[in-house]
Amino acid sequence: MAYPPFALDWVGYIDYHRSFFHKTPKRIKLIVDDKLTHLESLARLTKENSEDGRQQLLREVTDMFMETPDTLNEREIAYFGEIMGSMVHQVEATVRQHLSETISFVGNAPKDLILSLANDEIEVALPVLKNSDALGDDELVEIAQKHSQEHLNAIAQRAMVGETVTDVLVEKGDTTVLGTLAGNTGAQFSRNGMETFVERAKENENLELSLSQRQDVPADLAQDIYWRVSEALREKILSANEGLDDAQVQGLLQEADKWFAEQKEKGGLTPAEKFIARKDKMKQLDTELLLTLIRQDKIPEFVAGLGRLVNIDPDVVRQAVFDPESEKLAVLCKAAEVDFDVFGEIVYCINLNEETDDKDMEALLGVYQRIDTTMAQRTLRFLRTRLKLQKKT
Numbered sequence: 001m002a003y004p005p006f007a008l009d010w011v012g013y014i015d016y017h018r019s020f021f022h023k024t025p026k027r028i029k030l031i032v033d034d035k036l037t038h039l040e041s042l043a044r045l046t047k048e049n050s051e052d053g054r055q056q057l058l059r060e061v062t063d064m065f066m067e068t069p070d071t072l073n074e075r076e077i078a079y080f081g082e083i084m085g086s087m088v089h090q091v092e093a094t095v096r097q098h099l100s101e102t103i104s105f106v107g108n109a110p111k112d113l114i115l116s117l118a119n120d121e122i123e124v125a126l127p128v129l130k131n132s133d134a135l136g137d138d139e140l141v142e143i144a145q146k147h148s149q150e151h152l153n154a155i156a157q158r159a160m161v162g163e164t165v166t167d168v169l170v171e172k173g174d175t176t177v178l179g180t181l182a183g184n185t186g187a188q189f190s191r192n193g194m195e196t197f198v199e200r201a202k203e204n205e206n207l208e209l210s211l212s213q214r215q216d217v218p219a220d221l222a223q224d225i226y227w228r229v230s231e232a233l234r235e236k237i238l239s240a241n242e243g244l245d246d247a248q249v250q251g252l253l254q255e256a257d258k259w260f261a262e263q264k265e266k267g268g269l270t271p272a273e274k275f276i277a278r279k280d281k282m283k284q285l286d287t288e289l290l291l292t293l294i295r296q297d298k299i300p301e302f303v304a305g306l307g308r309l310v311n312i313d314p315d316v317v318r319q320a321v322f323d324p325e326s327e328k329l330a331v332l333c334k335a336a337e338v339d340f341d342v343f344g345e346i347v348y349c350i351n352l353n354e355e356t357d358d359k360d361m362e363a364l365l366g367v368y369q370r371i372d373t374t375m376a377q378r379t380l381r382f383l384r385t386r387l388k389l390q391k392k393t
Contacts, residue, residue: 055091055092055095057087058084058087058088058091058095058099059095059098061080061083061084061087062084062098062099062102062103064080065080065084065103066102066103066106069106069108069109070108072108077108077109077110078110080110081110081111081112081113082110084099084110084113085110085112085113085116088113088116088117089116093120093121093123093124096117096120096124097123097124097127099117100117100120100124100125100126100127100128101127103128103132104127104128104130104131104132105131105132106132106134107133107134108134109132109134111134114128114132114134114135115135115139118132118135118139118143119143119147122148122150122151122154125147125151125154126150126154129143129151129154129155129158130154130155130157130158131158137162137164137165138164140155140165141164141165141168143155144165144168144169144172145168145172149173149174149176149177152169152172152173152174152177153173153176153177153180155169156169156173156177156180156181156184156187157180157184158184158186159186160186160187160188161181161184161186161187161188162188163188163189163190163193166181166187166188166189166190166193167190167192167193167196169181170189170193170196170197170200171196175204175207178197178200178201178207179206179207179210181197182197182201182207182210182211182214183210185214188216189216191218194216194217194218194221195221197211198211198217198221198224198225201225208225211225212225212226219383222383223316223383226379226382226383270300270304271300272298272300272301272303272304273304273314275301275304276301276304276305276308277308279305280308285305285308285309286309287309287336287337287338287339287342288342289305290302290305290306290309290336290338290342290346291342291345291346293305294345294346294349294350295345295349297349299321302321303317303318303321304317306332306333306336309336310332310335310336310380311380311384312332312380312383312384316328316332316383317332320332321350327364327367327371329346329347329350329364330343330364330367330368330371331371331376331379331380332376332380333346333368334368334371334372334373334376335373335376335377335379335380337373340365340368340369343365343368344365344368347361347364347365348361
């Protein structure tokens with residue numbers, strides 16, 4: 001009876017080893033002969049057409065490969081890959097799953113075999129999609145583009161997930177996939193990928209909470225998440241991000257002083273910032289000064305003053321001033337312990353062009369009354385931390 005094609009591969013593999021080892025020392029030759037005898041028995045098994053025979057053969061070949069995979073050369077790996085690959089789709093799914101689990105952590109596993117398993121049904125594909133280093137980003141992207149959400153979720157669980165892969169996952173993945181990615185500290189995101197992720201997380205508080213706890217979310221996107229969520233979720237976000245000790249908090253509060261000093265030496269302060277720095281040095285920077293500045297329509301000085309008073313980046317204050325309908329300005333002023341009547345006049349002066357209607361103004365004043373000073377200061381602590389992390393990256 002003639003050998004099937006994959007059996008001929010084994011015959012060639014055996015002949016190769018016999019020719020290579022025929023001059024080896026006797027002790028080594030005995031070991032090799034034992035192994036080649038085993039291979040010959042496996043080659044005979046390939047003549048069997050029964051499903052049990054094929055399953056037994058695949059298991060034995062897999063066991064032989066797993067004995068010392070790191071010692072195999074490229075030709076030997078290719079032989080194993082050809083044989084296992086030719087049989088893998090002739091056995092039932094449970095056998096393929098066992099094979100996938102067995103070789104998923106082998107770094108030099110045959111590439112074509114790994115790809116075949118990764119594109120199989122999810123029970124088979126799961127181990128290699130999660131664990132195999134033989135799969136590169138290009139292969140993972142291709143798999144993610146054409147397979148199920150379960151395949152995408154398996155990829156999202158990898159110890160390291162590159163930006164090109166997460167770009168696809170955040171676009172195509174469902175809520176489960178996004179949740180897995182959000183909790184995977186080994187997942188890396190491009191700016192576009194993170195923007196897509198933050199946008200898709202809208203209306204899903206669990207996702208927004210998970211994202212807010214990641215240290216790689218850019219500060220502006222972290223702020224977007226914080227300002228748009230419910231008060232209950234804000235409390236969770238703040239609690240989840242309160243991992244700093246007192247010394248670290250004090251260090252954050254001193255950063256603004258350091259920045260002002262550095263900018264002053266470099267001559268990088270704007271006229272408004274220089275004005276505020278002088279007022280601060282003379283102990284004249286307070287809420288009364290802020291009110292005076294806003295009455296005089298000195299917006300740049302007001303922005304620099306409020307930013308300096310609460311130790312936050314002036315860009316954050318500027319954004320709040322030019323978006324008076326949001327709660328940002330209320331939180332900043334509450335953190336600075338601005339009196340309610342003073343806050344009302346500040347909002348009135350900012351809104352002289354009447355872009356905000358009376359109902360929204362009343363709603364904002366109501367928000368200011370409800371905001372707790374401690375809560376506002378905790379919010380700023382969260383924002384400072386985010387800004388610091390962004391500068392480090």
